[in-house]
Amino acid sequence: MIAEELANRLLEAAKARxxxxxxxxxxxxxxLGAAITDIAGSSAVFERGFLTYTNAAKEEMLGVxxxxxxxxxxxxxxxxxxxAAGALARSHADLAxxxxxxxxxxxxxxxxxxRVxxxxxxxxxxxxAETTDFGPLGRSAVRQFSVQNALMLLIEALETPRA
Incomplete structure (x- = not known):
């Protein structure tokens, strides 16, 4: 439920900007991409997602x-x-x-x-960049908390006034 609330907030912030x-x-x-695209209207703000599970994928798809x-x-x-830099450079997005x-x-x-x-x-x-040590909460919980943290990073970037 928290991820859904954050995804809705992200959509509102991205649309406003x-x-x-x-x-x-x-x-x-x-x-993360699924949490965002679960929300109706997400196509107005979600450009694409890169799923790079292996090092080779990180290198080939994102230029790591x-x-x-x-x-x-x-x-x-x-x-x-x-x-993040590679995703931004290889998309038409404003934020990665x-x-x-x-x-x-x-x-x-x-x-x-x-550790994420x-x-x-x-x-x-x-x-x-930042690191969060969620601890040994189990695979599912670490992944869920990671999605929530990433959504918050996007929201904060969109809601923070630029100089």
């Missing part, structure tokens, strides 16, 4: 650098930034959000289960 949105998803497997993947791993703010993480089970000491990195790109603005 006349903005189109694109998504680049890894660990959420298209759940093999060097970045090698140096930092797929679950990193560096990769999230490149995913990216999600890459470890939904579980599994993980490591350096990258534990529940988000990237945000928009024209004429610096790239933004």
């Amino acid at each position: 006349g903005a189109m949105v694109t998504t680049a998803e890894s660990c959420t497997g298209g759940m 650098s093999a060097a970045t993947l090698s140096a930092h791993g797929a679950v990193s703010e560096e990769v999230a930034r490149e995913m 959000v990216a999600i890459t993480g470890i939904a579980g089970p599994g993980g490591s000491d350096n990258k534990p289960e529940g 990195c988000f990237g945000l790109a928009q024209a004429n603005a610096p790239l933004h």
Whole structure:
């Protein structure tokens, strides 16, 4: 229910700004795009979604650098930034959000289960990235919280006045 409320709020904010949105998803497997397109009228603001589950897909579809993947791993703010920038560059959208993480089970000491990195790109603005450690809540919960967080990032970007 929360994702539906956030998706409705995103649609309202994007329509008010006349903005189109694109998504680049890894660990959420298209759940973010589905949450947005579950709302009637989403075609007015949702331009496209990239589902890039493998490193090869991230490189081929979004232009993520093999060097970045090698140096930092797929679950990193560096990769999230490149995913968002690539989605923005390869779409007709005004705003892009990216999600890459470890939904579980599994993980490591350096990258534990529940760690998710988000990237945000928009024209004429610096790239933004952040990491959230949701913890070992289980695959489904981590993915749901990731969708909610990504929706909030988009909403905040659209509702924040530009200088």
